[in-house]
């Protein structure tokens with residue numbers, strides 16, 4: 471038996487706009503992601519990747535179909551439930567979104583303290599351990615402005631993973647990085663995902679990092695057109 475899926479999506483549709491302007495953006499998406507899996511999502515601009523990612527992250531309400539996070543249904547979920555789910559997910563964006571007036575350690579520590587009741591001493595120890603895991607043990611007291619792009623992104627990874635979330639969503643995490651830094655960043659994500667059993671869903675246009683994926687799924691015009699694992703074309707009934 472496989473473990474419970476972290477994400478289970480069935481017959482998901484999504485629309486933007488209302489009335490005559492209503493436009494369908496996602497069509498009958500079916501996708502499951504399991505613990506420890508690294509799934510890369512590719513596809514042309516406008517194909518619906520960010521929309522799907524934001525639905526999975528509980529940042530947008532599900533309109534039609536089913537989307538479960540660890541068995542909890544997001545369709546029809548209350549705002550409170552969505553907030554709870556958002557707290558169990560790590561996010562990494564193209565722009566690292568670090569707070570510039572906090573040091574690397576303080577940026578990570580804030581994520582720890584927002585998520586659990588923990589003494590300051592333990593929060594500091596946990597944050598420093600995570601920064602060591604991403605190779606920044608000599609940069610814990612640096613401010614983001616004094617770190618390179620790759621280093622900043624590594625702080626963002628430490629922040630996303632410090633609470634050991636079951637799922638990390640990453641939107642173009644290497645877009646602003648040179649080849650070597652991009653490579654380093656995804657290899658760190660890969661190693662930590664393996665160590666912690668974290669599932670990672672990573673949206674990218676960066677062909678240089680496709681080989682770190684266990685699976686590659688491809689969006690095309692709002693359809694999940696290819697899945698390297700199951701090699702199905704969407705539009706199965708989801709049964």
Ligand SMILES: Nc1ncnc2c1ncn2[C@@H]1O[C@H](COP(=O)(O)OP(=O)(O)OP(=O)(O)O)[C@@H](O)[C@H]1O
Pocket residue numbers: 486487495513514515516517518519520521522
């Ligand atoms: N808030 C919105 N309101 C109306 N239409 C939107 C909104 N957000 C996105 N769209 C449209 O939905 C479609 C899918 O957009 P989405 O951002 O999900 O695609 P994407 O694959 O992530 O693109 P990119 O690779 O450029 O980020 C596009 O046609 C876009 O114009």
